[in-house]
Amino acid sequence: xxxxxxxxxxxxxxxxxxxxxxxxxxxxxxxxxxxxxxxxxxxxxxxxxxxxxxxxxxxxxxxxxxxxxxxxxxxxxxxxxxxxxxxxxxxxxxxxxxxxxxxxxxxxxxxxxxxxxxxxxxxxxxxxxxxxxxxxxxxxxxxxxxxxxxxxxxxxxxxxxxxxxxxxxxxxxxxxxxxxxxxxxxxxxxxxxxxxxxxxxxxxxxxxxxxxxxxxxxxxxxxxxxxxxxxxxxxxxxxxxxxxxxxxx
Numbered sequence: 001x002x003x004x005x006x007x008x009x010x011x012x013x014x015x016x017x018x019x020x021x022x023x024x025x026x027x028x029x030x031x032x033x034x035x036x037x038x039x040x041x042x043x044x045x046x047x048x049x050x051x052x053x054x055x056x057x058x059x060x061x062x063x064x065x066x067x068x069x070x071x072x073x074x075x076x077x078x079x080x081x082x083x084x085x086x087x088x089x090x091x092x093x094x095x096x097x098x099x100x101x102x103x104x105x106x107x108x109x110x111x112x113x114x115x116x117x118x119x120x121x122x123x124x125x126x127x128x129x130x131x132x133x134x135x136x137x138x139x140x141x142x143x144x145x146x147x148x149x150x151x152x153x154x155x156x157x158x159x160x161x162x163x164x165x166x167x168x169x170x171x172x173x174x175x176x177x178x179x180x181x182x183x184x185x186x187x188x189x190x191x192x193x194x195x196x197x198x199x200x201x202x203x204x205x206x207x208x209x210x211x212x213x214x215x216x217x218x219x220x221x222x223x224x225x226x227x228x229x230x231x232x233x234x235x236x237x238x239x240x241x242x243x244x245x246x247x248x249x
Contacts, residue, residue, distance in 0.1 A: 009202045010209070013193060017206055020189040021214075027103065027185060028172045031110035035171075036164070038111060039118030046123055057119075064116030069109070070177050076109040077181045106178035113174075114167055121167070125160035126152060158229045165222035169215055176211070186210065 042057045064072070084097045129152050137147040179188035187207060194203035 006199060006202055009199055010205050013190075013203065014206050014210060016193060017186050017190050017203075017210060020184065020186045021210070023183070023185045024172065024175045027106055027110070027175045027178060027183070028168065031107050031114060031175075032168050032171050034107065034111035035114035035118050035167075036122075038115030039122050042115065042119035043123035043126060046119070047126060060112075061116045061119060064113050069113050069174055070180065072113050073106065073109045073177055073180050076112075077105045080105060080108065102182040103178075105181040106175075106183050109181070110171060110174060110178070114171055117167055118164060121160045121163035122156070125156035128159050129155045158226070161222070161226050161229065165219075165226070168222075169218055172214060172218065173211055176207075 042061065045053045045057050048054075080100070081097045084095045084100070087093050088095055088097075133151055133155075134147050137151050138144075142150070175185055176187040178185060179191065184192075190203045190207050191200075194200040
């Protein structure tokens with residue numbers, strides 16, 4: 001009689017799956033990096049309330065948050081080559097559509113999806129910074145970029161870090177869907193391994209354990225980082241709040 005559940009197989013195939021962990025982390029880190037850039041730009045547009053751009057980014061945020069990430073992956077996988085072919089035909093470009101690495105489709109879809117969520121967290125964090133500090137910085141000659149870099153972003157990061165950290169954890173788990181774009185990461189590798197012996201349940205249990213461990217490690221690291229940021233944010237009693245701004249000039 002065949003073994004119903006092979007617990008030994010669950011743990012013996014974990015090392016084989018972990019070999020594809022660098023691909024998973026590469027996708028998660030790169031997608032998060034680009035999503036933060038997108039999120040920051042979108043947040044600034046919505047804060048400044050530029051008439052035309054605000055409508056465009058509002059539509060983008062609504063669409064990205066209102067559709068499944070799996071659908072967005074498929075849309076990017078089939079839509080991006082169509083866009084490149086159109087550019088070739090319309091403007092005479094010679095873009096190599098078939099030469100686009102599959103990982104590019106995954107990065108574009110995940111970054112655009114997470115950028116919509118990140119923009120809301122970043123916007124709320126920026127708006128939580130006391131306007132008096134920004135006015136004080138500008139009154140002593142700081143440019144807009146210096147005010148953002150030295151005052152607004154450091155303080156907003158403390159507020160936004162929990163949400164952005166959860167977004168990064170979600171991104172790690174979201175990489176399990178990129179097999180739809182022909183990228184072989186941990187989940188795709190596990191599916192191919194399971195096809196050899198039809199032990200799909202054991203394989204998915206192995207994957208669940210790996211993702212669980214990664215999530216716990218990342219959560220712990222983010223908690224430590226958040227604690228350090230809050231410690232650095234504390235002001236020494238008796239110190240003039242404006243003194244810190246003067247020192248940074």
